[in-house]
Amino acid sequence: xxxxxxxxxxxxxxxxxxxxxxxxxxxxxxxxxxxxxxxxxxxxxxxxxxxxxxxxxxxxxxxxxxxxxxxx
Amino acid sequence: xxxxxxxxxxxxxxxxxxxxxxxxxxxxxxxxxxxxxxxxxxxxxxxxxxxxxxxxxxxxxxxxxxxxxxxxxxxxxxxxxxxxxxxxxxxxxxxxxxxxxxxxxxxxxxxxxxxxxxxxxxxxxxxxxxxxxxxxxxxxxxxxxxxxxxxxxxxxxx
Numbered sequence: 001x002x003x004x005x006x007x008x009x010x011x012x013x014x015x016x017x018x019x020x021x022x023x024x025x026x027x028x029x030x031x032x033x034x035x036x037x038x039x040x041x042x043x044x045x046x047x048x049x050x051x052x053x054x055x056x057x058x059x060x061x062x063x064x065x066x067x068x069x070x071x072x
Numbered sequence: 073x074x075x076x077x078x079x080x081x082x083x084x085x086x087x088x089x090x091x092x093x094x095x096x097x098x099x100x101x102x103x104x105x106x107x108x109x110x111x112x113x114x115x116x117x118x119x120x121x122x123x124x125x126x127x128x129x130x131x132x133x134x135x136x137x138x139x140x141x142x143x144x145x146x147x148x149x150x151x152x153x154x155x156x157x158x159x160x161x162x163x164x165x166x167x168x169x170x171x172x173x174x175x176x177x178x179x180x181x182x183x184x185x186x187x188x189x190x191x192x193x194x195x196x197x198x199x200x201x202x203x204x205x206x207x208x209x210x211x212x213x214x215x216x217x218x219x220x221x222x223x224x225x226x227x228x229x230x
Contacts (some may be wrong), residue, residue: 001189013191038173
């Protein structure tokens with residue numbers, strides 16, 4: 001996951017590299033995702049999330065749709 | 073004396089890896105074994121199990137840590153400065169994940185993230201202060217090129 005100066009830069013990068021645009025999202029969504037995803041990382045009880053747990057967390061971060069759907 | 077289970081050893085090793093990265097060092101089997109007072113062979117096995125469970129990513133054919141999210145074991149385009157220390161992260165999600173993780177643990181978490189626009193290479197800077205994230209310039213966006221279902225086909229490029 002990379003950062004771009006603006007959506008126009010994502011489009012230009014896609015055109016130049018031939019890599020299709022995936023999902024573009026705001027810093028607010030990025031910050032929510034990071035806060036939820038890494039909240040327990042320094043806990044001794046941390047464990048890898050199940051697919052369902054990860055999908056629920058993406059939805060809670062406002063990142064929905066087929067792009068953000070992990071499959072088991 | 074109770075013998076720890078492999079799961080208990082893995083949990084201790086995983087946490088020791090995170091804490092050593094937080095000290096600004098790249099953990100190794102030897103350093104983690106020393107920290108935990110365990111035989112290197114136990115830690116070797118734990119590194120292998122953690123890699124199999126995708127809790128860490130090792131450099132192929134070695135037990136050198138490539139990724140232990142949010143930390144990168146190698147230099148990347150995502151530099152995070154927090155207090156006196158600086159770290160490398162694997163991507164922008166992991167970069168802001170470092171202060172997010174610290175805040176959740178009740179530790180000092182104000183931080184800056186330095187990276188570049190993946191298109192034009194212009195320097196971009198994020199600041200995390202008092203639980204908020206701000207960017208300079210302010211209209212930056214994050215982009216994921218690879219759908220979630222395909223991340224582990226090549227976890228280095230997402």
